[in-house]
Amino acid sequence: MGRKAKFDGTTVPTGPGRKARKQGDPTFPKGVLVKEEKELSHRQRQRARKRLLKQQNIKEKIKKLQKEKDKKLENTTRKIHSKSNTKQLKAKKKKKPVTNGNLSNENGEMQLDNDSIVSDNVEEMEDKQQISPKEKLFQSDREDENDEYASNDEHDQDEEMDNEDEKEALEDTDDNNDELLPIEKANIRLKKKQEKERKLAEEEMTDMTLQQYVFTFPTEEELAADTNLKDIQQRIKDVVMVLSDFKRLRDTNRSRSEYMDLLKRDLCIYYSYNRFLMEKLMQIFPLDELLEFLEASEVQRPMTIRTNTLKTRRRDLAEALINRGVNLDPIGKWTKIGLVVYSSQVPMGATPEYLAGHYILQGASSFLPVMALDPKENERILDMCAAPGGKSSHIAALMKNTGVLFSNDVNEERIKAVVGNFHRLGIVNSVICTYDGRKIPSVIKGFDRVLLDAPCTGTGVVSKDPSVKTNKDEIDIQRCCTLQRELLLAAIDCANARSESGGIVVYSTCSILPEENEWVIDYALKKRDVKLVPTDLEFGAEGFTSYRQYRFHPSLKLTKRFYPHVHNMDGFFVAKLKKFSNIIHKKKDAEEESFD
Numbered sequence: 001m002g003r004k005a006k007f008d009g010t011t012v013p014t015g016p017g018r019k020a021r022k023q024g025d026p027t028f029p030k031g032v033l034v035k036e037e038k039e040l041s042h043r044q045r046q047r048a049r050k051r052l053l054k055q056q057n058i059k060e061k062i063k064k065l066q067k068e069k070d071k072k073l074e075n076t077t078r079k080i081h082s083k084s085n086t087k088q089l090k091a092k093k094k095k096k097p098v099t100n101g102n103l104s105n106e107n108g109e110m111q112l113d114n115d116s117i118v119s120d121n122v123e124e125m126e127d128k129q130q131i132s133p134k135e136k137l138f139q140s141d142r143e144d145e146n147d148e149y150a151s152n153d154e155h156d157q158d159e160e161m162d163n164e165d166e167k168e169a170l171e172d173t174d175d176n177n178d179e180l181l182p183i184e185k186a187n188i189r190l191k192k193k194q195e196k197e198r199k200l201a202e203e204e205m206t207d208m209t210l211q212q213y214v215f216t217f218p219t220e221e222e223l224a225a226d227t228n229l230k231d232i233q234q235r236i237k238d239v240v241m242v243l244s245d246f247k248r249l250r251d252t253n254r255s256r257s258e259y260m261d262l263l264k265r266d267l268c269i270y271y272s273y274n275r276f277l278m279e280k281l282m283q284i285f286p287l288d289e290l291l292e293f294l295e296a297s298e299v300q301r302p303m304t305i306r307t308n309t310l311k312t313r314r315r316d317l318a319e320a321l322i323n324r325g326v327n328l329d330p331i332g333k334w335t336k337i338g339l340v341v342y343s344s345q346v347p348m349g350a351t352p353e354y355l356a357g358h359y360i361l362q363g364a365s366s367f368l369p370v371m372a373l374d375p376k377e378n379e380r381i382l383d384m385c386a387a388p389g390g391k392s393s394h395i396a397a398l399m400k401n402t403g404v405l406f407s408n409d410v411n412e413e414r415i416k417a418v419v420g421n422f423h424r425l426g427i428v429n430s431v432i433c434t435y436d437g438r439k440i441p442s443v444i445k446g447f448d449r450v451l452l453d454a455p456c457t458g459t460g461v462v463s464k465d466p467s468v469k470t471n472k473d474e475i476d477i478q479r480c481c482t483l484q485r486e487l488l489l490a491a492i493d494c495a496n497a498r499s500e501s502g503g504i505v506v507y508s509t510c511s512i513l514p515e516e517n518e519w520v521i522d523y524a525l526k527k528r529d530v531k532l533v534p535t536d537l538e539f540g541a542e543g544f545t546s547y548r549q550y551r552f553h554p555s556l557k558l559t560k561r562f563y564p565h566v567h568n569m570d571g572f573f574v575a576k577l578k579k580f581s582n583i584i585h586k587k588k589d590a591e592e593e594s595f596d
Ligand SMILES: C[S@@+](CC[C@H](N)C(=O)[O-])C[C@H]1O[C@@H](n2cnc3c(N)ncnc32)[C@H](O)[C@@H]1O
Pocket: 366, 384, 385, 386, 387, 388, 389, 390, 391, 392, 408, 409, 410, 411, 414, 435, 436, 437, 438, 453, 454, 455, 456
């Protein structure tokens, strides 16, 4: 161990040893023990001197001001003890506890340390203005500026007094903060000015935005001449904007219905719909959602396939298809058998796997009614409208080819596709028939489960069949609804309420019109002893319980709606009914109901 250095300047009383005599006290290089002051450059010294001078100036000014303030205070507090004022001042300085040069000394007398005030004010300004790190690099320069600001305060005040707003701000500041230092007052004025400017800028911005949407209602001549799709698209946006803030943006000479009519006209032209269907859609969706729906209906849904679990597993199928250059993925967590195909080097309807019946091309929405039906092994199940057999083959797969599946469709041509598909997919538990569904109860009934995937207008599958946009009218809807009601009552009559495992009827359509969905279910609820039960589908929008002036049974919210713009699948409707009695109330059947 070496000897101890004499850091404190005292000698260690050890007596001179041999080594001690030879070796002197240890020395340390300059600057190790005591930090040497760095020599400043000439320019730095000049700046420091300048800063010092300025600070002295400020200190003097502040002292002067403080004296005046003290005098004022003395006058006002001569009669009353200064306790309350002390508190007030202390509260003001609360932000940063003052350690040296406190406001009150040991005797409780008022004292102010100018240095602490200056630095407090600078810090306060920084806090309030939130200085960036880059700005901090220029801190000393800014301090100079602040000093100058403080010293030129009176002059600045004169200038600023010209401004009316400033005057107001100053008055406010003076009223409320008599005891504030000039620099604090200046700071408050600055903040107020900034706030006012910000508000003004905001107002200008809003005005500008609104000005951009100043929309002049077109004349009849202008409308007649208008064929440019881009102009029509712009007008759609403009009118939607006006309707979104009608009170403010409207032309007072025009009514809301005039704007709505114009919008309807433009939407029909732009998206190629007939007026009737567009009107229906406008009744279903709020305007912003309507535009989303129309846009989504212009886009093809992704191609999806369903694994035929009678022959393979999804993992094996995916592997085989990937090896053939198919780019695919599982559809989503909600199904274990669906795959979405992004691209393929081979036609998906002609691969060896397809021909071997390992999968079927099927839209994702078509999985849903069968999932809701929840078929069980060894049941008797009826698929009332089965062609071309997509859902029917799914039912057979879930039944694992056990029990009996009646796959019916009135259309003899279409039923051939069911036969072909069933052969390919290896379905052996089915009876294929071609009855008019409405007559089936008089032929056969007592099913555990019935699926009615009803014929409909197809308003949910516009992207697949754009002709729907133009070829549907009121009569079509009326005809569809009537057939759907009759088929649904027949489907219910075919189901057995006493089935141990079921007594279930699932109704589905690829339409989004309430007339073909909630309305039909609401009708059946009144006519038969059935109730709605949850579909157990983990996504989908709630069915409507009201539509326009109509009110449906509250349980209709248990039904599910699926939309292209929300779920990226075809528009679809699914309802699950449980039959609780086989009684058919003839009187109820005789009652007639009309739509309008
Ligand atoms: C939406 S499609 C069924 C699609 C089928 N469920 C599938 O997944 O492949 C409606 C079917 O109902 C059939 N249909 C129409 N009227 C019918 C009726 N009165 N009785 C039975 N089927 C009918 C049509 O021929 C059509 O094939």
